[in-house]
Amino acid sequence: MHQDNVPPELAALVQQTAGGFRYIHSPVCSTSSGTPYLCAPGVAIIARPQTNIGGLAPFLQGFEPSLQFENYLQDPHALPPAAALCKTAGQLCYASFGPKRTHNKDAARYFQNILSSGHGSVLEHATFSFLLYGISRSVTHEIVRHRAGMAYSQISQRYVSGSVLRFVERPEYTADPQLHHAFEMRIDRAAAEYAQTAERLMALQQEGSSLLSAEARTDLRKKVQQAARSLLPNETEAPLIMTANVRAWRHFLEMRANTHAEVEIRALALRIALCLSAEEPILFSDYRFLPQKDGVWSVETDTPKV
Ligand SMILES: Cc1cc2nc3c(=O)[nH]c(=O)nc-3n(C[C@H](O)[C@H](O)[C@H](O)COP(=O)(O)OP(=O)(O)OC[C@H]3O[C@@H](n4cnc5c(N)ncnc54)[C@H](O)[C@@H]3O)c2cc1C
Numbered sequence: 001m002h003q004d005n006v007p008p009e010l011a012a013l014v015q016q017t018a019g020g021f022r023y024i025h026s027p028v029c030s031t032s033s034g035t036p037y038l039c040a041p042g043v044a045i046i047a048r049p050q051t052n053i054g055g056l057a058p059f060l061q062g063f064e065p066s067l068q069f070e071n072y073l074q075d076p077h078a079l080p081p082a083a084a085l086c087k088t089a090g091q092l093c094y095a096s097f098g099p100k101r102t103h104n105k106d107a108a109r110y111f112q113n114i115l116s117s118g119h120g121s122v123l124e125h126a127t128f129s130f131l132l133y134g135i136s137r138s139v140t141h142e143i144v145r146h147r148a149g150m151a152y153s154q155i156s157q158r159y160v161s162g163s164v165l166r167f168v169e170r171p172e173y174t175a176d177p178q179l180h181h182a183f184e185m186r187i188d189r190a191a192a193e194y195a196q197t198a199e200r201l202m203a204l205q206q207e208g209s210s211l212l213s214a215e216a217r218t219d220l221r222k223k224v225q226q227a228a229r230s231l232l233p234n235e236t237e238a239p240l241i242m243t244a245n246v247r248a249w250r251h252f253l254e255m256r257a258n259t260h261a262e263v264e265i266r267a268l269a270l271r272i273a274l275c276l277s278a279e280e281p282i283l284f285s286d287y288r289f290l291p292q293k294d295g296v297w298s299v300e301t302d303t304p305k306v
Contacts, residue, residue, distance in 0.1 A: 120306030149248030
């Protein structure tokens with residue numbers, strides 16, 4: 001399946017697991033004091049649709065043989081699972097199972113009609129889950145504003161301890177030695193201050209402070225961490241697992257891989273767009289990837305918000 005719309009240098013960023021799940025990894029760096037940080041978003045598809053279009057067989061057999069609905073399952077061109085699912089959902093709407101239907105080889109044209117007519121609800125059947133990491137708390141605050149068709153699970157700064165604390169460096173800081181140095185100093189300070197504050201809160205807890213008291217051990221730890229987290233900066237990493245259907249992903253990407261989007265969220269949305277385009281080229285074939293002066297490509301389409 002071709003991705004004619006994706007420039008080769010962007011397509012080359014996408015890797016896949018042995019099971020064929022796309023991802024773009026982001027490596028972890030650390031300051032000389034050992035504070036870990038990431039300089040780019042990491043994205044990994046961890047769930048995608050599995051389709052069984054053959055499951056329609058008994059249903060199709062229940063119609064007049066002259067309609068030739070059973071041949072629907074004999075299409076020689078296999079589609080990727082999300083395209084197969086959404087196309088079947090769309091074709092059910094008009095009982096388009098007969099010989100005059102759009103066959104799989106013309107699926108790109110079929111979906112172009114879906115997009116241009118705004119019949120986006122058929123895209124809601126296919127969902128993809130991503131692990132997103134190397135993203136800051138300020139970016140995730142923007143991501144979770146997207147509600148329709150989305151599900152989120154985010155690391156809890158109340159439940160996890162300082163041992164998993166990592167930070168995210170913005171591209172502007174990576175690009176300038178002075179800002180980079182200031183960033184490293186700042187996150188070293190934040191990590192040290194977090195540890196000191198948690199230690200002092202723990203001591204107060206042991207002295208019997210009523211504000212920090214709790215019945216269960218987990219709750220005791222939570223009371224310490226929920227107070228200590230107040231000093232963490234916006235550039236603290238806040239990993240998410242985010243699930244959305246294809247209609248919702250498209251809207252998210254069109255808003256967040258846009259030239260108006262903030263550069264860190266655009267970098268994230270671009271990576272998601274690349275992984276989804278590699279998984280399901282037909283469903284994202286209308287996307288144009290455009291280079292930007294700040295080095296982070298944007299995405300555009302003539303058929304937004306289906
Ligand atoms: C460049 C940029 C700048 C921004 N600046 C700010 C800012 O300064 N301040 C700020 O607060 N936010 C800001 N936002 C966030 C923005 O206002 C939205 O909250 C966010 O983009 C989520 O998009 P959405 O509303 O389309 O929601 P989604 O949840 O993605 O919903 C998709 C669509 O479903 C429909 N929908 C969803 N929920 C409802 C509902 N309750 N009622 C009716 N229809 C619904 C709408 O058509 C909506 O567009 C900004 C976003 C961008 C991209």
